[in-house]
Amino acid sequence: VESRDALAARDAADPLSSLRDEFVLATGDEIYLMGNSLGRMPRASLDRLTGAAKEEWGHEVVDAWAHWVDLPTAVGDRLGEITLGAAPGQVLVADNTSVNIYKLLNAALAARPGRRAIIASADEFPTDRYIIEGVAAAHDLEVRWLTPHAIVGPTAAEVAERADADVACVLLSYVHFRSSAIADMQAITDAVHAVGALAIWDVSHAVGAVPVALDAHDVDLAVGCTYKYLNAGPGAPAFVYVRRALQADLTQPIWGWFGQRAQFGMGPRYDPEPDVRRFLTGTPSILGLHAVDEGLRVLGAAGIDRLRVRSTELTALLVALADEWLVPLGFLVGSPRDDSQRGGHVSLRRDDAPALVPRLRERGVVTDFREPDSVRMCPAAAYTSRVEVYDALARLRDLVASG
Amino acid sequence: VESRDALAARDAADPLSSLRDEFVLATGDEIYLMGNSLGRMPRASLDRLTGAAKEEWGHEVVDAWAHWVDLPTAVGDRLGEITLGAAPGQVLVADNTSVNIYKLLNAALAARPGRRAIIASADEFPTDRYIIEGVAAAHDLEVRWLTPHAIVGPTAAEVAERADADVACVLLSYVHFRSSAIADMQAITDAVHAVGALAIWDVSHAVGAVPVALDAHDVDLAVGCTYKYLNAGPGAPAFVYVRRALQADLTQPIWGWFGQRAQFGMGPRYDPEPDVRRFLTGTPSILGLHAVDEGLRVLGAAGIDRLRVRSTELTALLVALADEWLVPLGFLVGSPRDDSQRGGHVSLRRDDAPALVPRLRERGVVTDFREPDSVRMCPAAAYTSRVEVYDALARLRDLVASG
Numbered sequence: 075v076e077s078r079d080a081l082a083a084r085d086a087a088d089p090l091s092s093l094r095d096e097f098v099l100a101t102g103d104e105i106y107l108m109g110n111s112l113g114r115m116p117r118a119s120l121d122r123l124t125g126a127a128k129e130e131w132g133h134e135v136v137d138a139w140a141h142w143v144d145l146p147t148a149v150g151d152r153l154g155e156i157t158l159g160a161a162p163g164q165v166l167v168a169d170n171t172s173v174n175i176y177k178l179l180n181a182a183l184a185a186r187p188g189r190r191a192i193i194a195s196a197d198e199f200p201t202d203r204y205i206i207e208g209v210a211a212a213h214d215l216e217v218r219w220l221t222p223h224a225i226v227g228p229t230a231a232e233v234a235e236r237a238d239a240d241v242a243c244v245l246l247s248y249v250h251f252r253s254s255a256i257a258d259m260q261a262i263t264d265a266v267h268a269v270g271a272l273a274i275w276d277v278s279h280a281v282g283a284v285p286v287a288l289d290a291h292d293v294d295l296a297v298g299c300t301y302k303y304l305n306a307g308p309g310a311p312a313f314v315y316v317r318r319a320l321q322a323d324l325t326q327p328i329w330g331w332f333g334q335r336a337q338f339g340m341g342p343r344y345d346p347e348p349d350v351r352r353f354l355t356g357t358p359s360i361l362g363l364h365a366v367d368e369g370l371r372v373l374g375a376a377g378i379d380r381l382r383v384r385s386t387e388l389t390a391l392l393v394a395l396a397d398e399w400l401v402p403l404g405f406l407v408g409s410p411r412d413d414s415q416r417g418g419h420v421s422l423r424r425d426d427a428p429a430l431v432p433r434l435r436e437r438g439v440v441t442d443f444r445e446p447d448s449v450r451m452c453p454a455a456a457y458t459s460r461v462e463v464y465d466a467l468a469r470l471r472d473l474v475a476s477g
Numbered sequence: 478v479e480s481r482d483a484l485a486a487r488d489a490a491d492p493l494s495s496l497r498d499e500f501v502l503a504t505g506d507e508i509y510l511m512g513n514s515l516g517r518m519p520r521a522s523l524d525r526l527t528g529a530a531k532e533e534w535g536h537e538v539v540d541a542w543a544h545w546v547d548l549p550t551a552v553g554d555r556l557g558e559i560t561l562g563a564a565p566g567q568v569l570v571a572d573n574t575s576v577n578i579y580k581l582l583n584a585a586l587a588a589r590p591g592r593r594a595i596i597a598s599a600d601e602f603p604t605d606r607y608i609i610e611g612v613a614a615a616h617d618l619e620v621r622w623l624t625p626h627a628i629v630g631p632t633a634a635e636v637a638e639r640a641d642a643d644v645a646c647v648l649l650s651y652v653h654f655r656s657s658a659i660a661d662m663q664a665i666t667d668a669v670h671a672v673g674a675l676a677i678w679d680v681s682h683a684v685g686a687v688p689v690a691l692d693a694h695d696v697d698l699a700v701g702c703t704y705k706y707l708n709a710g711p712g713a714p715a716f717v718y719v720r721r722a723l724q725a726d727l728t729q730p731i732w733g734w735f736g737q738r739a740q741f742g743m744g745p746r747y748d749p750e751p752d753v754r755r756f757l758t759g760t761p762s763i764l765g766l767h768a769v770d771e772g773l774r775v776l777g778a779a780g781i782d783r784l785r786v787r788s789t790e791l792t793a794l795l796v797a798l799a800d801e802w803l804v805p806l807g808f809l810v811g812s813p814r815d816d817s818q819r820g821g822h823v824s825l826r827r828d829d830a831p832a833l834v835p836r837l838r839e840r841g842v843v844t845d846f847r848e849p850d851s852v853r854m855c856p857a858a859a860y861t862s863r864v865e866v867y868d869a870l871a872r873l874r875d876l877v878a879s880g
Contacts, residue, residue: 100538112538115534115535120530128501131515136515170733170759171759173572196745200734201759205733207747208747308533308541308763327579327612327615328575330608331607334603340847344606355575355579357574357575358712359765361526361765361768362764365764440540
């Protein structure tokens with residue numbers, strides 16, 4: 075591994091390093107490695123939120139609905155273009171991820187009547203698992219839980235082995251929330267389609283860090299949040315992707331008035347929009363939509379491919395430092411070593427991880443603990459430097475070495 | 478009706494008139510009568526939003542979740558105390574109204590297994606009707622639609638006539654979105670309970686204008702939005718009320734991780750909180766929760782009973798002016814004349830209402846059109862003056878009189 079000085083020189087020479095000036099940064103010697111949990115605030119987002127509150131809510135008031143009504147799809151289109159590989163008209167920003175997973179699962183089940191099974195990973199992110207469990211209980215379905223692996227996620231072969239004509243849909247994460255492993259979206263989607271089921275991808279832990287190619291990979295449905303690498307703030311609205319060819323035939327179960335074709339006609343029966351807007355429910359968070367849009371602007375200006383290159387370099391550095399300093403102290407690297415298989419974060423595993431995370435926090439390094447034994451670290455390409463990664467690992471090393 | 482000067486004197490003498498200084502007001506001679514659609518922004522809300530974004534998201538970042546996690550119930554408790562007549566531990570602020578109606582309907586159905594009918598009004602607010610229609614379609618239920626009346630809403634006698642042991646729940650609005658009629662919450666709830674069904678009240682068009690007494694009226698479940706009289710901004714989170722005695726036995730269908738008992742234990746199975754928090758889904762909007770709290774602070778300082786007195790005086794003035802100036806021009810008053818039966822807005826009906834609303838807007842009076850023939854006007858107790866009501870009606874009179 076290079077010296078701290080060499081890494082500082084690399085930071086100085088990297089044109090992307092100036093992107094950090096666009097964010098509200100940690101003060102003092104604090105190092106924030108939780109961009110995968112809650113991304114830091116872009117400076118411009120504060121102005122955007124203040125401006126929207128003052129001008130639109132404050133002065134336009136109800137007249138602003140003339141343009142607010144387009145925000146869920148307009149911001150969705152930008153999200154699709156900048157980070158999801160989705161052509162316009164397929165992405166909607168509204169509701170939270172859990173509600174969106176619920177809508178997509180039910181839409182998929184309704185589109186495959188008579189099929190009685192869902193495939194998912196037993197190691198999936200909790201809210202995905204719980205939502206699946208609830209939907210399965212409501213419809214008396216079988217959930218075929220894939221056996222988790224230590225690091226690498228479900229493979230197409232595993233999906234194919236459990237898939238048959240009774241499977242309505244398969245829900246998997248593109249990047250695993252703990253291990254950071256990237257799934258083979260194309261091969262798994264193909265395996266799902268081979269039995270006539272629908273492929274639902276949760277890209278929450280990928281979007282903004284790893285380029286996603288939903289259109290190119292023939293994905294049917296996708297969902298994700300915006301408060302991680304998209305830096306849209308706590309509880310900002312999540313998104314759904316619904317492949318254009320499926321839209322007119324899919325129905326989601328929450329028949330709210332924002333999905334109604336002539337919303338203010340207020341007609342007697344639910345008559346949903348023919349397009350992705352039928353996945354809207356009630357009033358979306360307008361300030362949240364502004365924040366998503368502003369977060370996208372920052373990432374879009376840098377370009378997702380350039381951010382991915384920098385992210386990969388940062389996580390590779392983290393793994394290399396862990397190998398040199400932490401593996402000798404009893405850590406395991408809980409994330410893929412192959413750059414192309416690893417998302418934007420890295421998990422370092424050790425039995426005392428639950429105690430280490432708060433002690434490391436006292437030393438100014440913000441990470442989180444994930445059951446059962448992971449210290450999860452995320453150097454965000456947009457605002458974490460190589461030197462910060464170096465210093466964070468050094469502090470963890472010194473903490474553990476000192477007992 | 479008193480003269481404009483007399484009304485101005487009344488405004489000047491009313492201690493509540495100073496409350497309008499707490500809001501961002503219309504400029505020039507514009508008169509905003511849409512507080513029932515989107516309440517105006519409290520000045521302090523801008524500071525609150527800016528402060529929360531800067532200090533909490535900007536500087537505390539992920540550490541802020543230590544206190545953010547309590548916001549849905551803490552703000553819910555304040556909402557319960559200030560406007561809903563609900564003791565602590567029964568109100569939750571999260572998701573939008575449509576999603577919340579969906580959760581409550583499904584919870585009620587699951588609590589009354591085998592019962593195959595829902596009672597609602599055919600003239601209910603559209604999103605309530607559409608959500609009911611979707612839930613009924615999913616569960617193959619019968620909806621017993623109550624026949625609408627010109628002004629006064631469903632009565633306890635009508636509910637009793639349609640209710641029997643096959644009815645799982647009854648969903649009605651406390652204040653009607655068009656006519657402003659206040660329903661007899663106690664009598665109807667009693668009629669619902671008489672057949673062993675659950676009473677669900679939508680208080681969206683009441684909360685913040687008409688005092689609500691959910692505990693005292695034995696209501697089982699309630700829902701409402703916060704962007705009208707609570708002045709929490711566009712798309713601010715809505716709320717649910719779940720009577721304490723029912724909480725442990727009710728389950729809602731969207732099993733998100735924010736309803737999980739040990740959320741970060743991330744255990745293998747959904748094990749919901751034993752209390753109202755089981756009605757949470759995914760991540761709530763944190764900035765939205767701050768805005769709801771700030772809106773409540775403004776109303777709470779004034780007191781809902783005092784606001785109701787002023788609101789009633791304003792709508793009574795509106796009705797009196799309509800009788801004097803507009804009824805002779807062919808208008809009908811589409812709202813109850815009995816103060817105790819009328820909510821915070823008034824509908825004035827005339828066949829050319831669709832054309833009148835935009836023409837009135839050109840003359841600086843902001844109202845809205847509601848199918849089929851209503852000009853809906855809301856003088857908000859918190860920021861509308863008697864003189865504004867006078868001037869708005871005069872402008873409508875002159876507009877119509879001039880052809």
